[in-house]
Amino acid sequence: MIPRSRNELGTALGWAVETETDPSMATADWLVQDATRSSGIFALVNDPEVSIDTLRQLKEAFKAWRVMGENSRDRRMAACCYALVIAAGLVHHGERISTQSDSALHRSFQSLRIEMQYAEHVRGLVDQAIARLDVPGTD
Numbered sequence: 001m002i003p004r005s006r007n008e009l010g011t012a013l014g015w016a017v018e019t020e021t022d023p024s025m026a027t028a029d030w031l032v033q034d035a036t037r038s039s040g041i042f043a044l045v046n047d048p049e050v051s052i053d054t055l056r057q058l059k060e061a062f063k064a065w066r067v068m069g070e071n072s073r074d075r076r077m078a079a080c081c082y083a084l085v086i087a088a089g090l091v092h093h094g095e096r097i098s099t100q101s102d103s104a105l106h107r108s109f110q111s112l113r114i115e116m117q118y119a120e121h122v123r124g125l126v127d128q129a130i131a132r133l134d135v136p137g138t139d
Contacts, residue, residue, distance in 0.1 A: 087129035
């Protein structure tokens with residue numbers, strides 16, 4: 001979003017003030033806010049009303065950011081967001097929006113469960129997504 005007026009600039013700066021202090025988290029939330037009416041990544045992935053098409057589009061955006069992120073922190077945040085929108089697709093729509101194997105998704109979801117910065121916001125979603133995977137020894 002490129003602000004074209006004071007009002008738009010105020011909106012952009014409002015996002016900066018409202019978001020978490022981590023600049024990578026701010027980027028993720030801004031991307032989500034620009035694409036949807038959600039207040040951020042955690043609200044988006046926990047909202048069963050978000051369409052599967054929106055989740056697919058965001059997955060592609062986070063996939064690109066995962067590779068092109070400015071630094072390792074940005075790339076790690078993008079990987080987490082990428083996994084979260086995949087989990088949301090599984091849980092809220094019963095659709096797999098990734099070609100990754102169940103084992104690879106399981107590893108990604110498990111990493112999210114233990115990432116202290118995200119765990120409290122997404123633990124239920126991630127647990128449900130893990131339960132939908134066909135991975136031996138996770139029953």
